[in-house]
Amino acid sequence: MQAKQVSVFIENREGRLDEVLAVLKEAGVNILSLSLADTSEYGLLRLIVSDPDKADKALKAGGFSSMLTGVLVVRLANEVGSLQDLLCAVAKEKINLEYMYGLTIEKEGKASLVIKASDLDKAASVLKKTGAELLTDEDIAAL
Amino acid sequence: MMWNEKMETMSREEMRALQSERLVKTVKRVYENVPAYRAKMDAIGLKPEDIKGIDDLSKLPFTTKADLRDNYPFGLFAVPQDEIVRVHASSGTTGKPTVVGYTEGDIKVWRECVARCMTMAGITKKDIVQVAYGYGLFTGGLGAHYGAEHIGATTVPMSTGNTQKLVTLMKDFGATAIACTPSYLLHIAEVLKEQGDLDKIKLRAAVCGAEPWTEEMRRQIETTLGISAHDIYGLSEVMGPGVACDCSYHKGLHVCEDHFIPEIISPTTLQPLKEGETGELVFTTITKEGLPLIRYRTRDLTSISYEKCECGRTTCRISRFKGRSDDMLIIRGVNVFPSQVEEALLRIDGVSPHYLIVVDRVNNLDTMEIMVEVDEKFFSDEIKGLEALSVKIGRAVQQMIGLNAKIKLVEPRTIERSMGKSVRVIDKRKLV
Numbered sequence: 001m002q003a004k005q006v007s008v009f010i011e012n013r014e015g016r017l018d019e020v021l022a023v024l025k026e027a028g029v030n031i032l033s034l035s036l037a038d039t040s041e042y043g044l045l046r047l048i049v050s051d052p053d054k055a056d057k058a059l060k061a062g063g064f065s066s067m068l069t070g071v072l073v074v075r076l077a078n079e080v081g082s083l084q085d086l087l088c089a090v091a092k093e094k095i096n097l098e099y100m101y102g103l104t105i106e107k108e109g110k111a112s113l114v115i116k117a118s119d120l121d122k123a124a125s126v127l128k129k130t131g132a133e134l135l136t137d138e139d140i141a142a143l
Numbered sequence: 144m145m146w147n148e149k150m151e152t153m154s155r156e157e158m159r160a161l162q163s164e165r166l167v168k169t170v171k172r173v174y175e176n177v178p179a180y181r182a183k184m185d186a187i188g189l190k191p192e193d194i195k196g197i198d199d200l201s202k203l204p205f206t207t208k209a210d211l212r213d214n215y216p217f218g219l220f221a222v223p224q225d226e227i228v229r230v231h232a233s234s235g236t237t238g239k240p241t242v243v244g245y246t247e248g249d250i251k252v253w254r255e256c257v258a259r260c261m262t263m264a265g266i267t268k269k270d271i272v273q274v275a276y277g278y279g280l281f282t283g284g285l286g287a288h289y290g291a292e293h294i295g296a297t298t299v300p301m302s303t304g305n306t307q308k309l310v311t312l313m314k315d316f317g318a319t320a321i322a323c324t325p326s327y328l329l330h331i332a333e334v335l336k337e338q339g340d341l342d343k344i345k346l347r348a349a350v351c352g353a354e355p356w357t358e359e360m361r362r363q364i365e366t367t368l369g370i371s372a373h374d375i376y377g378l379s380e381v382m383g384p385g386v387a388c389d390c391s392y393h394k395g396l397h398v399c400e401d402h403f404i405p406e407i408i409s410p411t412t413l414q415p416l417k418e419g420e421t422g423e424l425v426f427t428t429i430t431k432e433g434l435p436l437i438r439y440r441t442r443d444l445t446s447i448s449y450e451k452c453e454c455g456r457t458t459c460r461i462s463r464f465k466g467r468s469d470d471m472l473i474i475r476g477v478n479v480f481p482s483q484v485e486e487a488l489l490r491i492d493g494v495s496p497h498y499l500i501v502v503d504r505v506n507n508l509d510t511m512e513i514m515v516e517v518d519e520k521f522f523s524d525e526i527k528g529l530e531a532l533s534v535k536i537g538r539a540v541q542q543m544i545g546l547n548a549k550i551k552l553v554e555p556r557t558i559e560r561s562m563g564k565s566v567r568v569i570d571k572r573k574l575v
Contacts (some may be wrong), residue, residue: 005524007522007524009522009554011554039526041552042517042554046524046527063556064554065518065519090279098525116524135474137416
C-alpha cells in the first residue's frame with residue numbers, strides 16, 4: 001500500500017526551488033503536497049505528485065538529483081485526536097517515524113498525511129488495523 | 144654566527160671537489176646496493192665509473208615520487224633494514240605513503256643540518272625552543288627537535304593541536320624561539336594579540352617551514368611578534384627540514400651543499416638551467432646512507448644563486464619558491480595530492496564522483512573544503528542519510544590525508560566540467 005514520493009536534493013541557493021517547480025510544470029505534473037527539509041547548505045524537497053514516475057524522469061533529465069521513495073499516505077478523519085490515535089498505534093509497535101507531513105484537507109471532512117516509517121510494511125498493516133485508509137498512487141492521481 | 148664555519152664558508156672550488164668526491168661514492172654505492180637504481184643506469188648504459196665528478200651529474204637518470212611508490216616501502220633503501228634506526232613517511236600521490244629511512248649516521252647529518260639552519264636564525268644553546276610541528280611520521284617535529292637539542296637549546300616538544308597550551312607555556316617558560324609553519328605562527332600571534340599577551344612573551348626568533356610563504360607574511364610575523372623569522376626548507380624524501388634556510392640577510396635559502404647537491408632543471412625539457420633561471424629544483428643526496436636519492440625531482444619551482452652571501456656563507460642559495468610543477472597542495476603543512484582525495488572518494492562506493500577541492504586561509508589557518516556532487520549513487524531521501532554521507536566522506540579523506548576537510552554536498556553538474564583535465568582544485572590563498 002505504499003505510494004511513491006519524489007525526493008529532490010537541492011542546494012540552498014536562490015531560485016533553486018523555483019527551477020524544480022518549473023520542470024514539473026513543464027512536464028504537466030501536479031503537486032499535491034510538498035515538504036522541504038533544510039540544513040544550512042542543502043535541502044531535501046519531498047513531493048507527492050499526480051505522476052511520480054513522470055516527475056522523477058523529468059527532474060533527472062533536468063539535471064536534478066531525484067529519487068522515488070516509498071511512503072504511506074493515510075486518510076483520516078479531520079477531527080480532534082485522530083492523528084494522535086493513529087500515531088499511538090504506530091508507537092505501540094515500536095515503529096520509528098522518519099518524517100511526516102500533511103497532504104490535503106478534503107471537503108468531506110477527511111485529512112491526509114504522508115508518513116515515512118522505518119518499517120513501511122509493518123506501519124501499513126498497523127495503520128490498516130486502526131481503520132485508517134491508505135491511498136495508492138492511483139488514488140492520489142485522482143485527487 | 145655559524146654552526147659549521149668550515150662547511151658553510153669553503154670556496155666554491157673546494158665545495159665542488161667535496162661534492163664530486165661524495166657523488167662518485169654515492170653513485171657507486173646505489174649501483175651496488177639498490178636494484179632499482181642499477182636497472183635505471185643499466186637501461187641507459189651508464190656505469191658508476193662514468194660519473195667522475197659533479198660535471199657528470201646530468202648524465203644520471205632522475206628519481207621521482209613514483210619511484211618511491213613503486214619500491215614501497217623499503218625498496219630504495221641502500222642498507223640492510225637492521226641498519227635503519229628510523230622511518231618517516233609523507234604523502235604519496237595515492238593511498239600509499241612515501242616512506243623514508245634513516246641510519247644512525249643519517250640522523251646525525253640531519254640534526255647537523257637543522258643545527259646550521261637554527262644557527263642562521265640566531266638560535267643558540269641559551270634559547271628555549273618550542274617545536275610546534277607535528278611529531279610522528281611527519282619529519283617536521285622530530286627533525287626540528289633533534290636539531291634544537293643538538294645546538295644544546297632547551298627543547299620543548301609541543302607538537303601541534305593545542306594552541307592555548309603552547310601560548311601559556313610560551314609565556315610561563317619564557318620561550319625565546321619557535322619552530323612551526325608560518326601560518327601557524329601567524330595564528331599564534333593572533334591568539335596572543337587577542338589575549339593581550341604580546342608583551343608577556345620573550346620570543347625572538349622563529350624557523351618556519353613545511354609550506355610556502357611570502358615576504359609579506361614574514362613582515363607580518365616579524366612586526367606583530369617583534370622577532371626575526373627564518374624560512375627553513377626541506378622535504379622528507381631528501382631528509383626533512385634543514386635542507387636549506389635563510390640567514391639574517393634573507394636573500395635566499397642557503398643549501399647544506401656538502402650533503403645535498405641542488406640543480407635547477409626545466410620541468411618540460413628536463414635539461415639543466417643556468418644560474419638564476421627559474422625551474423624545478425632537483426636534489427642529489429651525497430652523504431645519505433639509508434635512502435640515497437639521485438637527482439630527485441622535488442617539483443618545487445625556484446632558482447639558484449652561487450654568489451657569496453653578505454653573511455659570509457659561500458653555500459649556494461635557492462630563492463623563495465614560486466610554486467610547484469605538479470598539483471600537490473600544502474595545507475597546514477601537510478602535502479596533499481588531489482589524487483589522494485579522489486582515491487578516498489573512490490573507496491566509499493567504488494565510483495568516484497565529481498568533486499572540487501577549495502583551499503582557503505581563514506584567520507591564518509588553512510581551510511579545506513571538498514565539494515562532492517550528490518548524484519544517484521550517493522543520494523539519500525533523509526537528512527540524516529546525507530549527514531551520514533558527509534561524515535563518511537570526511538572520515539575517508541581524513542584517513543587518507545590526515546587532515547580534516549569540510550565536506551559540502553552539492554547538486555549534480557554544479558562542478559564545472561572542462562573538455563580537457565577537469566579543474567579539481569581552487570586555491571584561494573594568496574601566496575605568490
